[in-house]
Amino acid sequence: MTNLNIRNVSYSYPDGTLALEDFCLSISSGERIAIIGQNGAGKTTAVKLMNGLLKPTKGNILVGDMDTKEYTTAQISRKVGYVFQNPDDQIFHNNIESEVRFGPKNMGFNEEQVDKLTNWAMDLCGVKNYNDENPYNLPYSIRKFVTIASVLAMDSDVIILDEPTAGQDKVGLERLVHILKVLEEKRKTVITITHDMEFVTEYFDRIVVMANRKIVVDDNVDQIFYNHEVLEMSMLKPPAVTKMAKLLSLSDGITTQAQLLAAISEKVKQ
Amino acid sequence: MKNIIEIKNMSYRYPVSDDFCLKNITFSIQKGAFTAIVGNNGAGKTTLCNAIRGFVPHFYKGELAGEVIVDGKQIVDYQLGQLGEKIGYVFQNPFSQISGVKDSVFNEVAYGLENLGVPVDEIIQKVEDVLKLVNIEHLRGKNPFELSGGQRQRVALAAIIVMDPDILVIDEPTSQLDPIGTEDIFDVIRLMKERGKTVLLVEHKMDLIAEYADNILVLHEGALVMQGPVREVFSDPKYATFNIQYPHVTEVALNLIDIGVPLKFIPIRNEELPKALKMEWEENND
Known part of the structure; x- marks a missing residue:
C-alpha cells in the first residue's frame, strides 16, 4: 500500500527553467490515472518527481510516508517504478532477460523470486520470444515493452508509464490494455502519460490535465471532454x-x- | 502522371537473417502522390522505406532481388549521396536522427545544406523559412539534446524539409506528439504535397491517413497484401483480416453493422458518419 501525496511542488531545472508550478495531487493506492496535456506541459517532470529522479525545488512529495527529499532515487524506486518515455534512455543490457532481471536482482529478492518476477514480466509484456536478440535490434515498439517488463519485474506498488502508446500498433495497444488489467488485479497504482485520447477515454476514469506547468483539472473523463473551457485552456482534442x-x-x-x-x-x- | 517510384518483384533479406523480410513486392507511385504505408510492427514498413531510399542494400547490404527504380533509374546504379539529395528520410525515432555535432536547433537544421556546399546567405534564408513553417522558431537557440520528444520530432522534420528533396519518406513523424502538434505536422506534409513533393508516410494514426493521404499500401508479414485509394482499402472486408487499426469512425461503422444498424456506406472520416446514418433514419421515419 503506497499512497502518493504531492504538496505544492514546484520544480526548476538547473538552468533556471521553471518546469512545474505549485503542483498538488493525491493518488491512492491501487488507482489508475492518466496524465494528459500538450508537449512541454510538464507531465514528464511531474512523474520524474514522483519516483525521486528529480527532487522538488519547493514543496514535498510523500511516497507512502517517505519524503522523496530524504531518500535516494534507488530507495524511492522500490516503491515507484518509472518507465522512461524513450526506451533507449533505459535499456543498457545486450539481451532482454538480463535487462529485465537487473531490477529485481538489485532489489535483493532471492534467486527464486527473481526468476519468477522476470518470467512473469517478460511473459506479460510479450517479449519472451525475442530473448536472444539484442534489444537494439528490435523495433521501437518492442523495445518499449522491454522497458515496461524491466519495471514491472521490480514489483513496485506504483508504476508510471511515460507515453506507452507512442508508436504502438493495434497489437501493441491490445497488449497494453491487458497489462493494465493484470496490474489492476494486483492492485497496483498505475499512472500513465499519453497523447492517445481514445486510450484515455476507453481505459481510464480519472484524468489529470496539465497545461503550462500546472494542473488545469483533475476529474472524471466525461467532465473533461465536454468542458469547452478546459479543452481550450489545455489545447486538447476530444x-x-x-x-x-x-x-x-x-x-x-x-x-x-x-x-x-x-x-x-x-x-x-x- | 509519371511514376517516380517503381518497385518490381522486390524481395529483401538482411545479411544475417534466414528469412526474407520483404517478399515479392510490386507497386508504383506517381509523382506528387501522398501514399501511406500501414501495417503492424514488424510487417516490414521501415525496411520498405530503407529500400526506397537506397539504404537497402547500399548501407545494410544483404540480398536484394527484383527492381527498385527511382526517377527512372535503378537504385543500385545510384550513389548513396545522390539519393540523399533526391529522397529526404525522416527517422522514426527523432532521438536517433539528431546529428550530435551541432549545438543549436538552427545549426542542426542548417547541417544538411552545409554539407551540400550551399552558400551561407542562402542557407540562412532557407533555415529561417523552415523554422517558421514547422513552428519551431522559438527553439532556434536550444541544444537539440535538451528538447522534448515532440520538439525533436519537429526539428527532425525541419532538417529534412530544408533540403527540398523531391521525395519525402517519413517514418512515424508524430508518435511523440500531442494531438494538436500531430495535426500541425500533417498540415506541413500537406503543404509539401501542394508543392508537388511525393510523400511516403508510415503512420499508425488512421484517422489522419483517411483525412490526408491519397493511397495506402498495406504490409503484412513482409508482403504487400493490399494497395489502392484510401477509401477502397479501408472499406474492403479483406483489411479486417490483418488486425490493423481502422480509422475510429470506420471501426464504429463496422460495429454498428454488426449490431444490426445498416449504413449507406462505410465512412472513413468523422464528418461522414451523419450522412452514412442519417439517410437511414430518414427512411425509417417514412
Missing part, C-alpha cells in the same frame, strides 16, 4: 468518439465506443 457524438447531436457525456454504439442504435430504433 477523442473521435466524442466528435462523432457531437456530429450526431447525441447527448453529452459519451466518451467510449460502447456508449456511442448504444446511443446510435437507440436513436435508430426511435
Whole structure:
C-alpha cells in the first residue's frame, strides 16, 4: 500500500527553467490515472518527481510516508517504478532477460523470486520470444515493452508509464490494455502519460490535465471532454468518439465506443 | 502522371537473417502522390522505406532481388549521396536522427545544406523559412539534446524539409506528439504535397491517413497484401483480416453493422458518419 501525496511542488531545472508550478495531487493506492496535456506541459517532470529522479525545488512529495527529499532515487524506486518515455534512455543490457532481471536482482529478492518476477514480466509484456536478440535490434515498439517488463519485474506498488502508446500498433495497444488489467488485479497504482485520447477515454476514469506547468483539472473523463473551457485552456482534442457524438447531436457525456454504439442504435430504433 | 517510384518483384533479406523480410513486392507511385504505408510492427514498413531510399542494400547490404527504380533509374546504379539529395528520410525515432555535432536547433537544421556546399546567405534564408513553417522558431537557440520528444520530432522534420528533396519518406513523424502538434505536422506534409513533393508516410494514426493521404499500401508479414485509394482499402472486408487499426469512425461503422444498424456506406472520416446514418433514419421515419 503506497499512497502518493504531492504538496505544492514546484520544480526548476538547473538552468533556471521553471518546469512545474505549485503542483498538488493525491493518488491512492491501487488507482489508475492518466496524465494528459500538450508537449512541454510538464507531465514528464511531474512523474520524474514522483519516483525521486528529480527532487522538488519547493514543496514535498510523500511516497507512502517517505519524503522523496530524504531518500535516494534507488530507495524511492522500490516503491515507484518509472518507465522512461524513450526506451533507449533505459535499456543498457545486450539481451532482454538480463535487462529485465537487473531490477529485481538489485532489489535483493532471492534467486527464486527473481526468476519468477522476470518470467512473469517478460511473459506479460510479450517479449519472451525475442530473448536472444539484442534489444537494439528490435523495433521501437518492442523495445518499449522491454522497458515496461524491466519495471514491472521490480514489483513496485506504483508504476508510471511515460507515453506507452507512442508508436504502438493495434497489437501493441491490445497488449497494453491487458497489462493494465493484470496490474489492476494486483492492485497496483498505475499512472500513465499519453497523447492517445481514445486510450484515455476507453481505459481510464480519472484524468489529470496539465497545461503550462500546472494542473488545469483533475476529474472524471466525461467532465473533461465536454468542458469547452478546459479543452481550450489545455489545447486538447476530444477523442473521435466524442466528435462523432457531437456530429450526431447525441447527448453529452459519451466518451467510449460502447456508449456511442448504444446511443446510435437507440436513436435508430426511435 | 509519371511514376517516380517503381518497385518490381522486390524481395529483401538482411545479411544475417534466414528469412526474407520483404517478399515479392510490386507497386508504383506517381509523382506528387501522398501514399501511406500501414501495417503492424514488424510487417516490414521501415525496411520498405530503407529500400526506397537506397539504404537497402547500399548501407545494410544483404540480398536484394527484383527492381527498385527511382526517377527512372535503378537504385543500385545510384550513389548513396545522390539519393540523399533526391529522397529526404525522416527517422522514426527523432532521438536517433539528431546529428550530435551541432549545438543549436538552427545549426542542426542548417547541417544538411552545409554539407551540400550551399552558400551561407542562402542557407540562412532557407533555415529561417523552415523554422517558421514547422513552428519551431522559438527553439532556434536550444541544444537539440535538451528538447522534448515532440520538439525533436519537429526539428527532425525541419532538417529534412530544408533540403527540398523531391521525395519525402517519413517514418512515424508524430508518435511523440500531442494531438494538436500531430495535426500541425500533417498540415506541413500537406503543404509539401501542394508543392508537388511525393510523400511516403508510415503512420499508425488512421484517422489522419483517411483525412490526408491519397493511397495506402498495406504490409503484412513482409508482403504487400493490399494497395489502392484510401477509401477502397479501408472499406474492403479483406483489411479486417490483418488486425490493423481502422480509422475510429470506420471501426464504429463496422460495429454498428454488426449490431444490426445498416449504413449507406462505410465512412472513413468523422464528418461522414451523419450522412452514412442519417439517410437511414430518414427512411425509417417514412
